[in-house]
Amino acid sequence: MKKETEILWASEKYSIMAKGYNFYKEIQGKMREAAFEADYKEIMMMIADFSEKPFERRALGNTLEHVWGYFKESADESDKQHFFSLLATLRDSNEKYFNDVPYEIGLFLQFLLQKYPSDYLSRSTFIKN
Known part of the structure; x- marks a missing residue:
């Protein structure tokens, strides 16, 4: 168990x-x-x-920054700029709760995971493959 x-x-x-x-x-x-x-x-x-609970905007943003830590050493500047642009859009949103990771962010996380593989992150439900 x-x-x-x-x-x-x-x-x-x-x-x-x-x-x-x-x-x-x-x-x-x-x-x-x-x-x-x-x-x-x-x-x-x-x-x-x-x-079963929804994602909370502030917690989601903080978690995304935490997950970014897996990519930051190997990511190129354009990936970094795009990630933080998506993160800023999320943080500026009027939505307080989300049922899912916003589509564009989720898609970009999948792209990052393919480009910069992480066995640990690949097993996470947060980044849906």
């Missing part, structure tokens, strides 16, 4: 972070303290519950 929960958390952590940093920190803390099967079941339920 521990391994399954760790794999699930690794795949969901950025999606949860983009819904609310407090949700991310809550699960992160529970993962550190988990010792019994019941603890891991609770974490899996929390992940399922938080996954």
Whole structure:
């Protein structure tokens, strides 16, 4: 149960972070303290519950910047400019919540992942392939 929960958390952590940093920190803390099967079941339920929530604009922007960290060392200047232009558009949006990562940003993240591969990010549900 521990391994399954760790794999699930690794795949969901950025999606949860983009819904609310407090949700991310809550699960992160529970993962550190988990010792019994019941603890891991609770974490899996929390992940399922938080996954149903919409993305919050501010948390989504912060998560995108965090994910950018995987690309920043290898990305060329045009990719950097385009990413931060998309991020600025998101942050200037009047929308407070999003059901999905905005299409253009999601598409660009997929492009970045293909151009600058990351095994860890490729397993994340945040960047849908």
